[in-house]
Amino acid sequence: MKPKVAFFDFSSCEGCQLAILNCEDILLDILNLVDLVEFRMALTETAPRYDVAFVEGSIHRDEDIERILDIRARSTYLVALGACACIGNVQARSNFVAPAVNYGEIYGEEARNRVQVDPDYWDLWSHTRVRPIDAIVKVDAYLRGCPIVPREFLHLVKSLLQGTQPFFPPNAVCVDCKMNENECVLERGLTCMGPVTWGGCDSICINSGYVCDGCRGTLPHANVEAHIELMREHNIDDRDIRSRYRLFMGAEPIGRGV
Numbered sequence: 130m131k132p133k134v135a136f137f138d139f140s141s142c143e144g145c146q147l148a149i150l151n152c153e154d155i156l157l158d159i160l161n162l163v164d165l166v167e168f169r170m171a172l173t174e175t176a177p178r179y180d181v182a183f184v185e186g187s188i189h190r191d192e193d194i195e196r197i198l199d200i201r202a203r204s205t206y207l208v209a210l211g212a213c214a215c216i217g218n219v220q221a222r223s224n225f226v227a228p229a230v231n232y233g234e235i236y237g238e239e240a241r242n243r244v245q246v247d248p249d250y251w252d253l254w255s256h257t258r259v260r261p262i263d264a265i266v267k268v269d270a271y272l273r274g275c276p277i278v279p280r281e282f283l284h285l286v287k288s289l290l291q292g293t294q295p296f297f298p299p300n301a302v303c304v305d306c307k308m309n310e311n312e313c314v315l316e317r318g319l320t321c322m323g324p325v326t327w328g329g330c331d332s333i334c335i336n337s338g339y340v341c342d343g344c345r346g347t348l349p350h351a352n353v354e355a356h357i358e359l360m361r362e363h364n365i366d367d368r369d370i371r372s373r374y375r376l377f378m379g380a381e382p383i384g385r386g387v
């Protein structure tokens with residue numbers, strides 16, 4: 130019997146699902162080996178249980194929590210699909226702004242004043258903290274990046290079909306970057322999150338003349354203190370460093386002097 134595979138999305142741009150649909154050259158081969166039972170971008174069907182559930186998007190609301198708990202309960206293996214699901218992504222920046230200020234930025238001064246005095250508004254807004262899915266449920270595997278890397282999606286699918294666990298080496302983006310013989314952008318006084326970020330993306334942004342913004346999330350063994358010191362040594366100011374950590378990683382280097 131073919132494994133039943135489903136895709137779900139929460140707050141996201143659906144770009145990671147699109148990246149999978151764009152794997153046209155091998156997608157038909159994969160579809161011959163699995164039973165695709167839910168995929169809102171391509172199917173209308175639903176199913177009661179899944180062998181593998183791919184979940185895209187970050188968690189914001191109470192109903193999101195109920196829904197992800199339900200998906201988890203019906204899934205044998207659950208994969209976080211992309212930076213929104215893995216780390217909260219850029220929308221998690223809103224967690225660093227006080228709810229009333231945040232509300233006022235979006236809905237105006239009158240709403241900002243109201244949220245501070247109206248318990249119903251406050252209740253609504255205070256329940257919209259942005260979280261990655263592993264803040265709510267157990268995640269069995271992570272496909273990182275904004276968007277995901279199709280090669281890693283294929284590796285994961287092949288591994289699961291062979292009954293093995295996919296392995297993604299915990300190397301920094303700097304490893305990919307050195308392999309590509311790029312000039313280090315820190316030498317030009319630019320910020321780069323490469324030393325503390327999960328590699329595997331082939332340092333695509335640096336190869337193209339940009340910097341690494343850290344879309345694949347912080348490595349578990351990242352030396353954040355050393356990274357901050359390295360950027361300071363290259364005359365990058367603390368405001369810029371803080372902004373970079375908040376951008377994709379939802380991380381606040383508090384207590385590290387930044």
Ligand code: SF4
Binds near residue numbers: 276277
């Ligand atoms: S990780 Fe990026 S590409 Fe994927 S759904 Fe989120 S915003 Fe879109």
Ligand code: SF4
Binds near residue numbers: 303311313314323332
């Ligand atoms: S800091 Fe950035 S540019 Fe420098 S080697 Fe690492 S990834 Fe490449």
Ligand code: SF4
Binds near residue numbers: 274342
């Ligand atoms: S270089 Fe950095 S920002 Fe670019 S894809 Fe890789 S991890 Fe993401």
